[in-house]
Amino acid sequence: MLNDMLTYLLSLRGAIALGTIWGIMALGVFITYRILDIPDLTVDGSFATGGAVCAMVIISGGNFWVGILLGIIAGFICGLITGLLHTLLDIPPILAGILTQLSLWSINLKIMENSSNQPISARTFPLIFSQLKIPDALWKISLIALILVFGFYVFFGTELGASIRATGNNPRMAKAQGINTKFNIVIALMISNGLVALSGALLAQYQGFADISMGRGAIVIGLCAVVIGMALVKKITPNFLVRMLSVIIGSVIYHLVFQTVVFLGLDTTYLKMLSAIVVALFLGVPYVNKKYLAPYFKHKKKKLVVEEVKND
Amino acid sequence: MKKSKLLLSIIPFFVAPALIGCQNANVKVIGICQLVTHPALDAATNGFMQAVKEGMGEKNVRFDLQDAAGEPGNCIIIANSFVSKNVDLIMANATPALQAVANSTTTIPVLGTSITEYGVALSIPNFNGVVGGNISGTSDLAPLDGQAEMIKELFPEAQKVGLLFCSAEANSLYQVNTVEALLQDEGIVTKRIAFADSNELQSVLVANVNDLDVLYIPTDNTAANNTSIIDAVCRPIGLPIVAGEENIAKACGVASLSIDYFRLGIKTGQMAVEVLKEGKDIATMPIAYDENPVKKFNKEICDELGIVIPSNYVEIE
Numbered sequence: 001m002l003n004d005m006l007t008y009l010l011s012l013r014g015a016i017a018l019g020t021i022w023g024i025m026a027l028g029v030f031i032t033y034r035i036l037d038i039p040d041l042t043v044d045g046s047f048a049t050g051g052a053v054c055a056m057v058i059i060s061g062g063n064f065w066v067g068i069l070l071g072i073i074a075g076f077i078c079g080l081i082t083g084l085l086h087t088l089l090d091i092p093p094i095l096a097g098i099l100t101q102l103s104l105w106s107i108n109l110k111i112m113e114n115s116s117n118q119p120i121s122a123r124t125f126p127l128i129f130s131q132l133k134i135p136d137a138l139w140k141i142s143l144i145a146l147i148l149v150f151g152f153y154v155f156f157g158t159e160l161g162a163s164i165r166a167t168g169n170n171p172r173m174a175k176a177q178g179i180n181t182k183f184n185i186v187i188a189l190m191i192s193n194g195l196v197a198l199s200g201a202l203l204a205q206y207q208g209f210a211d212i213s214m215g216r217g218a219i220v221i222g223l224c225a226v227v228i229g230m231a232l233v234k235k236i237t238p239n240f241l242v243r244m245l246s247v248i249i250g251s252v253i254y255h256l257v258f259q260t261v262v263f264l265g266l267d268t269t270y271l272k273m274l275s276a277i278v279v280a281l282f283l284g285v286p287y288v289n290k291k292y293l294a295p296y297f298k299h300k301k302k303k304l305v306v307e308e309v310k311n312d
Numbered sequence: 313m314k315k316s317k318l319l320l321s322i323i324p325f326f327v328a329p330a331l332i333g334c335q336n337a338n339v340k341v342i343g344i345c346q347l348v349t350h351p352a353l354d355a356a357t358n359g360f361m362q363a364v365k366e367g368m369g370e371k372n373v374r375f376d377l378q379d380a381a382g383e384p385g386n387c388i389i390i391a392n393s394f395v396s397k398n399v400d401l402i403m404a405n406a407t408p409a410l411q412a413v414a415n416s417t418t419t420i421p422v423l424g425t426s427i428t429e430y431g432v433a434l435s436i437p438n439f440n441g442v443v444g445g446n447i448s449g450t451s452d453l454a455p456l457d458g459q460a461e462m463i464k465e466l467f468p469e470a471q472k473v474g475l476l477f478c479s480a481e482a483n484s485l486y487q488v489n490t491v492e493a494l495l496q497d498e499g500i501v502t503k504r505i506a507f508a509d510s511n512e513l514q515s516v517l518v519a520n521v522n523d524l525d526v527l528y529i530p531t532d533n534t535a536a537n538n539t540s541i542i543d544a545v546c547r548p549i550g551l552p553i554v555a556g557e558e559n560i561a562k563a564c565g566v567a568s569l570s571i572d573y574f575r576l577g578i579k580t581g582q583m584a585v586e587v588l589k590e591g592k593d594i595a596t597m598p599i600a601y602d603e604n605p606v607k608k609f610n611k612e613i614c615d616e617l618g619i620v621i622p623s624n625y626v627e628i629e
Contacts, residue, residue, distance in 0.1 A: 007396055007397055007398070008396070010396040011392055011393050011395075011396030011397070014388075014389075014392030014395075014396070015389070015392070018388065018389065018392070059435065109480060114479075114480065114485070116480075116481075117384075117407055117408060117411075117433075119411050119432070119433055119434055119435040120435065121411065121414055121415060121434050121435050121436075122415050123414065123415075123418075123434070123445070124434070124435045124436065124437070125435070130415050131388060131391065131392060131395075131412075131415050131416040132415060132416060132417070132418060134392075203385070206388065206415075207384075207385070207387070207388040207411070207412050207415055208411045208412060208414060208415030209384070209408060209411040209412070209415075211384040211385075211408055213382075213383065213384060214383075214384050214385050216383060217383065255389070258389060259389055259392065259393065262378060262386075262389050262390055262393045263393045263396075263397075265376055265377075265378070267379075268378060268379050268380065268381050268386065268390075269349070269379060269381050271381060271386070272381065
């Protein structure tokens with residue numbers, strides 16, 4: 001009994017490492033979905049692009065840092081394409097993201113030399129980390145995540161960062177203040193997809209391969225993490241640093257649940273549905289509370305709740 | 313949702329596993345990570361479990377069967393679960409499953425199946441048939457030389473053979489390259505017919521099949537999913553198709569020579585018994601193949617095209 005408990009806790013270490021890797025992707029989703037207020041679907045493609053570029057660099061004998069760096073740059077380009085489709089051609093952002101994602105399928109295949117799968121086994125190549133040594137992976141990925149969160153906290157306090165936030169909050173007002181909103185949208189999309197590609201590059205090394213379909217459903221995992229993270233800190237503090245951290249914690253929680261489901265041997269076919277239900281619940285419950293339940297139960301609290309939802 | 317409520321809702325996830333996982337120490341636990349539910353992979357898993365049960369005794373073994381639902385990323389989570397539980401052996405069904413497991417443990421014995429090339433799947437330079445370390449398994453490499461011979465055997469007068477494949481599938485390209493070389497050695501003229509996706513298939517086919525004597529299709533997933541299009545073009549002009557996979561032959565082909573995934577699974581299971589029961593060192597075990605691929609034919613199409621099939625062929629059910 002105690003033994004099983006320990007085994008279970010042991011398996012959670014891997015989930016935390018994996019959750020933090022995906023948390024970096026979720027941070028990218030957070031930037032577009034929460035800060036910029038644009039649902040960007042490029043991520044499903046750019047995640048695999050990051051992994052593919054990194055894997056190919058490592059396979060051809062390059063250092064894994066070079067692979068990660070080139071992966072991030074590839075992510076920037078993905079975001080740039082979506083951004084230009086949206087700003088130059090006035091294609092709605094969702095559609096622009098879908099178009100880029102679609103074309104990335106072919107591009108990723110070409111990057112991986114027409115193969116749907118490229119192995120980078122930790123047994124053959126020196127990698128930043130892999131699931132073979134979980135404690136090692138754990139501190140490295142935590143460090144990377146903390147540096148990123150702190151870096152972005154500083155960045156979003158600069159003039160450019162603040163104007164990106166303004167663009168997301170109220171584009172008309174931002175324009176009236178002389179902010180080039182189109183430029184900001186492109187920049188934010190690039191940063192976001194750079195983060196997503198970084199996450200893909202790290203995951204490819206952690207799991208030991210890049211696969212054409214590794215980004216499938218990434219946007220749902222990202223949204224899951226953002227929504228869970230926001231629900232966690234909503235009532236605690238509006239602090240921006242904490243909110244970004246909570247996105248990563250949201251991703252970790254998502255993976256803890258995932259790992260538990262797998263550990264228990266439940267039918268993994270339902271996992272996708274489970275994620276969708278979690279997102280729908282976290283998104284829908286506050287509204288249901290506010291709209292239908294609050295008036296009946298706590299008449300006085302009604303106003304408060306409405307305000308909080310607006311603040312969010 | 314309040315923080316306290318959220319915390320409360322997480323607690324069951326920590327307690328439940330402890331209540332469920334009671335195990336007997338004498339029972340060997342085998343973790344099976346399968347990439348996706350798919351007739352071929354399912355057959356391999358079933359064959360594996362059957363062979364292990366027969367070899368070890370049904371009571372002495374317990375299977376932890378996990379399906380990654382078609383997402384390579386899930387394999388790493390499943391692998392982590394198996395490694396934490398410290399199972400006695402892991403069976404990885406399909407390439408990403410093996411890659412994930414290989415990147416998760418160097419101590420637990422791992423057997424792969426439904427993997428074409430271990431050297432490619434695990435990035436081993438100069439692969440010599442033995443993976444070494446804690447990994448071995450079975451390969452589903454199609455008997456390509458046998459397929460080329462089959463074309464010669466069934467159609468000795470064929471002058472020009474078309475090779476149909478989807479350009480997005482690296483695996484198909486490999487098969488086409490090999491078969492093409494084998495046919496050219498026999499003095500047969502070959503013609504590659506590549507298509508990018510199912511939308512293109514019909515027009516590409518119509519433009520290319522008229523001067524062919526035989527059409528060869530490798531184990532190509534896109535072709536396998538569009539056999540009705542291929543059939544609609546080829547059968548009316550009487551063009552026979554030899555396929556690398558039984559399902560393609562069943563839908564639009566004349567005959568096929570393919571490996572049997574169930575038998576491949578049984579072979580993998582026997583290897584597992586050797587490791588667990590007989591204590592054989594997995595590091596020295598070479599990759600095993602299905603040595604007796606079965607020649608099968610499609611009776612309906614053979615009758616229609618008037619092709620006489622030798623008696624050692626089995627009819628596709």
